[in-house]
Amino acid sequence: MKKPIIKVQDLVTKFGDRVIHDHISFEIFEKEIFGILGGSGSGKSVLVKEIIMLLRPFSGKISIFGKDISTLSFKEAQELKRSWGVLFQFGALFTSLTVAQNIAMPLIEYTTLSKKQIEHIVAAKLELVGLKPFVASMYPSELSGGMIKRAALARALALDPKLLFLDEPTSGLDPVGARNFDKLIQELRDILDLTVVMITHDLDSIFTILDRMLLIADKKIAAYGTIKEVLASTHPFVEEFFKNDFVKKRYLKELNV
Amino acid sequence: MNYFEVKQKENQTLLICKGEWIIYKASSIEKEFKKLKLTFPLTIDVSSVNDFDSAGVIEFITIYKKLKAKGKIKVIGYNQKELELFKLLEPTIDIKLPHKKSFFLDDVGKAAIEGFKNFLLFLAFLGETFAKFFYSIKPKNFRYKEMVYHIYTSGVGALFIIALTSFLVGMVVAYQASVQLHKFGADIFIVDTIGISVTRELAPLITAIVVAGRSGSSYTAEIGAMKITEEINAMKSMGFDVYAFLVWPRILALVISLPLLTFFADIVGIYGGLIASKFELGISFSQFVERLYEVLKVKHYILGLIKTPVFAATIALIGCFRGFLVSDNTQSIGLQTTASVVNSIFLVIAFDALFSVIYTELGI
Helix, strand or coil, X not given: CXXXXXXXXXXXXXXXXXXEEEEEEEXXXXXXXXXXXXCCCCCHHHHHHHHCCCCCCCEEEEEECCEEHHHCCHHHHHHHHHCEEEECCCCCCCCCCCHHHHHHHHHHHHCCCCHHHHHHHHHHHHHHCCCCHHHHHCCHHHCCHHHHHHHHHHXXXXXXXXXXXXXXXXXXXXXXXXXXXXXXXXXXXXXXXXXXXXXXXXXXXHHHCCCEEEEEECCEEEEEECHHHHHCCCCHHHHHHHCXXXXXHHHHHHHCC | CCCEEEEEECCEEEEEEEEEECHHHHHHHHHHHHHCCCCCCEEEEEEEEEEECHHHHHHHHHHHHHHHHHCCEEEECCCHHHHHHHHHHHHHHHCCCCCCCCCHHHHHHHHHHHHHHHHHHHHHHHHHHHHHHHHCCCCCCCCHHHHHHHHHHHHHHHHHHHHHHHHHHHHHHHHHHHHHHHHCCCHHHHHHHHHHHHHHHHHHHHHHHHHXXXXXXXXXXXXXXXXXXXXXXXXXXXXXXXXXXXXXXHHHHHHHHHHHHXXXXXXXXXXXXXXXXXXXXXXXXXXXXXXXXXXXXXXXXXHHHHHHHHHHHHHHHHHHHHHHHCCCCHHHHHHHHHHHHHXXXXXXXXXXXXXXXXXXXXXX
């Protein structure tokens, strides 16, 4: 029924002798918001970096849109890279360019759009992520943390990607800002038919917007599936992460688990 | 026509949009639209468009608005999702993004004021650096380890490149001078030329320029990167004095190592001259050394060395000052590093000229 967009099989990652991922496999389906969870140092960011081709895994196979990414030609890889947007943890906006120039950058590089069309798209993307037009001429150093994340999201969305990777999108935001950001991601997914892969620690995001998730602990997958399926797991990390008093009081009642 | 098709039906026109309306096609769609000749009333049918992304919808909205201004139009064949996107994006088309335009004279004025401000800031930096030396640096809490580290990287690390440059400079001067001296049969005066020019002028200057390029730039980049990552703020918040932690160890490290490097460059430079004289004029090593012993008074060597602590302090002060000027974007590290090297090399040469004038006036 649903078709997998990203398929990871038997992935092993090693840094020197240190094993980070020990034979992990999972699938991410179209139009879902998929969470990658785990303690710090468990290799969440490394996993995403391998999927977006910034790092090479030691062994195993990663397929995106049905293509094995390790056998792509340079041209195919370039094409694939244009089909996703990445929001880095600290925005990673180009500091020497204004917000508008940051968003226009991929458009200028990869399309033949006219200046006017680019300006329309930049204005629309700013509006989509909830930024006021005056932000366009500001430099990243003049923005607040939340605005940086929104501007970086607008840049990630510039080429209308089908896939969106978010690295801790709500970290460093105030609680209200974080919930708004969650809502924004959900809305964008619905409007633009995105598939969203996000690394997160934020319990609110985990319980409210994730469709399915993956928990990495001890180099392996500790739990995988919808929140109910994950909660059914008895892995010690799941117990510790989800079954403490705070989580029980705050979230589990609503789920009737 | 790849994206449009025009049909006449009864007394109205039907514009059929088709194909992929996505970001990579938007410019072709625009071009094709400009060629269309349409009459009103007009019905736009979008049911044959097989892919709409947000850029495609924006393109559609632009076209829609243009047509709407001209006559009566109607859109059919859209689905719920497309309507939602249309409604969401329609208001954004009229948003005017602000542009910062700068006028040539503005830039000139800004640059002038910036330069003057930087000069004032440098004076403040200079004052604070020296004030801090007397107030907050005491022998028992001075950062010796830092200083030794910088002596190692800026001093010991520079030995090879300084040996190479001063050897070559000594040789080149000997070759150039030997041609002229040979004409007068004054071959042996090559020793005077080499000995005095290398110790008084060339070795201190060449060493200072190499060190400015090597260490001055790295001081700026180090401190600049620390500023961007807020390490400087972290230090200040813990009550650590940045002058004691960052500036003074660097200044003292260069003040100690530059004279030593210059001494080393003196030796290697004269050696370069010795070798060139041997091959060009046939002056034997023992002849050369004997003559050198006669003509090269210790005062020349000392006058050369006296200049070096001044050069060292200049290079270190400019390097650190430029580092602190780095603002919070990555480009400014590059700009400040360039400025740091250019300023310090210029000031080293200017100070060298000043010393020459002083020495001449004093008759030494």
